[in-house]
Amino acid sequence: MNSVEIKNELNELLNGQNIRTQLSVPQLVERATARGEAVLTVEGALRAETGKYTGRSPKDKFIVEEASTKDQIDWGKVNQPISAEVFDNLYVKVVNFLKEQEEVFVFNGYAGADKESRIAIQVVNEFAWHNLFAHQLFIRPTAEELPTHLADFTIVSAPSFKADPAVDGTNSEAFIITSMEKKIILIGGTEYGGEMKKSIFGIMNHILPQKDIFPMHCSANVGEEGDVALFFGLSGTGKTTLSADADRKLIGDDEHGWSDNGVFNVEGGCYAKTINLSAENEPEIYNAIKFGAVLENVVVDEETRVCNYDDGSLTENTRVAYPIDYIDNIVLPSVAGHPNTIIFLTADAFGVLPPISKLTKEQAMYHFLSGFTSKLAGTERGVTEPEPVFSTCFGSPFLPLPATVYADMLGKKIDEYGAQVFLVNTGWTGGGYGVGSRMKLSYTRTMVRAAIDGKLNDVATVQDEVFGLHIPQHVEGVPTEVLNPRDAWADKAAYDAQAKQLADLFNANFQKFTNVSEEITSKGAPLVK
Template sequence: MTTEIRTDTSREPREAAPGTPAARAASALAALGIHGATIHANLSVPELYEAALRLGEGHIALGGPLTVHTAPHTGRSPKDRFIVEDDLTRGSVWWGGFNTPTTPDVFDRLLARMTEWCAGRELFVQDLFAGTDPAYRLPVRMVTEMAYHSLFVRNMFVRPTEAELDTIEPEFTVLNLPGFKADPARDGTRSETFIVVNFTRRMILVGGTKYAGENKKGIFGVLNYLLPERGVMPMHCSANMGDAGDVALFFGLSGTGKTTLSADPTRRLIGDDEHGWTDDGVFNFEGGCYAKVINLSAENEPAIHRTTHMFGTVLENVVLRGDRTPDLDDGSLTENTRSAYPIDFIDNIVPEGRGGHPRHVVFLTADAYGVLPPISRLTREQMMYQFISGFTAKIPGTEQGVAEPQPTFSTCFGAPFMPRHPGEYAALLARKVEESGAKVWLVNTGWTGGKYGTGRRMSIRHTRALLDAALSGALDAAEFHEEPFFGLSIPAEVPGVPAEVLDPRRTWADPEEYDRTARKLAGMFRENFRRFEEGVNPEVVACMPDHG
């Protein structure tokens, strides 16, 4: 059987001219063992819409977005992710946690079965860049079974110019076949779903899940492994820029306000999720945004809300009303409803996706215990300690079985995507901060006046006032004092914020109850950090909080 090549969505195959991107893609896939497939190479947005509708993958909502459902997987499957352990990765990957080893033989067998499965099927190819900095961007080839996935990656990654498309040579390939399901007993996987990363073969295999976020995060994990060797700090953070060119980074896990706080109308957005920090400054890994849209309102986040009614946007697991309008308040399919759109769908952006060295680095945490101060200034060692810890808290109602606040420690604020030892990333970040002179802040967007259930959520107005003061330099000359449990430096006064709010102990009706809760949280920090001590210098270990 021969491979049919098409650059449109018609049913009739069309021979591609030698040397074209389509022909090069077909040749590359044939080298992997893919024969007898119909290949659609680098289709446009309208063509991908037509293919997705023809294949029954989704529906068009009012205003033009393509809506798709991904059940049973409505989020990532981190427990089904594997990294091939071989001579390249054996000593460079931090094994354990989310970095689960598998063998080259497992990868080879899966690849052989997947390529055989492709015969007689349609495949969609997109050649793209991961990264907006030409010096560090990674050319990637995304090969997907679903047209919607091809549209998703076209939105999320950096799209080559026509001239670049003629010469692009992919350095990493993703083969994503949701319809192919593994046999755990035969294939050495945990379930029918799998994400297998092979750094030596420079490939990622994905199967058994329609959730498109695996494409995005798979390549993010690749960059997190490759870039530190070039002195680039990869970061799970958002970034924005003020009128004076001053860049700020915002690290934070889901629910901490990373997207909301970085989308500041007075500052321009560089990117909302993944960045690299080079010797020249920061650059966005992506060409799009993947925003969570549950309960999104036009009043609070008008820019993101507008994308949910635009042609070219992909809406994942968003319920449509009878009139085909998206119901963003309906979480019946999942709370993890998403909008994937090109970043230029947002007006207030930095078009080139790059900026200078950050002047400020902000760690966001949603502390449901009501212990951490709303803002504190970190030393170099405290920064490394908090970065490795990556603390936030789950609250009741967010997940089944969560009845009281639960601590969540996700190292580097992105544990599932970090192949190397956290200490390696922390040391690289510390060097970048030291060389740039950036100030580092810990901002608690969680609870004050008590833990969840008795206290109240931190006022967004107060949080914005605190960030404005930090980013504007108003806190540079402020008086600070140290709180007793975590050794954090708290400003005595911030314009627009009541003084008692700045010191969390003063907001509690029972200060002794605050002390007991603070000791409990400090103990959780200490217990979590024990697994990192071996790869971290003693000065950072000494920042563990006092829970005596």
């Protein structure tokens, strides 16, 4: 099928009597509860369960191999190719399936708060709660924008349609397939809302570099003086928690672009983890859970409808989606100037990286390309305890282009605007997973605030002997013994062995980058070879 035929099929669906377009939040809540898709909690939030798919399903994500993009995409395990024929056949099946449904829900909006570089998106959903999810997470059009809205990309989502791998050419019943040429994202077999969010981010990661805009998997906030901070890291490393600061205004919690004008949010909402959520530790997120918010897989008492955020029996990856204006301290529109501080967040399951360290430009490039963290329980299917991983650019599952494209853009931005870069370990201390303990959030907050306030720019440091990282010798409000990870271990020899093991993993992983400058590999890599 060509693009015209694809469009005609979509138009036929969208002109059907079962289409419900641009419903309001109350209308979508009513439809979701009436259809039995979800229930209301005592706070008025909508809670849905996503079945066996409680996280992203990376083995079921594909990009259509097409003439215009064949030589652009970084093909491999992350960006799996699939044929146009497979896409076309599934597309027709899904569209016909949706035509037969009693109701289908459509949201029209945008991705990108910067009007110069945003894309118009359309989300077509089998489920009302999925459409509410899209309404709250993407950028909602104004009444003036809506009549002229014309989608650049369309998500077509039918979770109840399950593929037959033997017939349909997929890996399982679930599929998330993007056609860059036909500008369609096709989702089926999975009810996890995050697939829609991340698919759009993948599109932006393909489009923005072509406009010389750096796409970033990070959260961002801004201080009263206009000082901007970025927080890079995978799910569970603290992006949302650390960027939701009562003393700073939130730009966005997960996905941004950095253009010549400054930083802008890709989304219009937040998608925060809720496991062990409390009003004391994360008040901004806790207070955002109210009418219009969408909870995923949070355990709720059937009678009282009270949420139990400590219960991970359905999944550790419990989530809440809410519009950004559910948080008080925000910037609207979600744009700001150029970053002063860049924070790389890692949850080190080895327990050997410093809780905070300063990075040279070369080290920043190296650690950005390495993207070391620990994959936390529940973020993806089958992950039950932390697994050390290297996720290039702190977001390899969402990067369709070669990693060096994004790394080169980061290096250029550091040169142009002189941002200070820090590596922050929100993982384990005093031992690895199962022996040590998770870094105290209060300490992490104190160190991050010191970095953002510029208090660590000229502080005395000691260089770590294994990784070459520059560890501040003093951070007000943080015990000195916490700053140097080796001091936190009772068994120093065990620390040395564990640190050497992690350094070996860093060095082995970096060998896959064959076109990185010698300056980065020599000045950024661990000292221990």
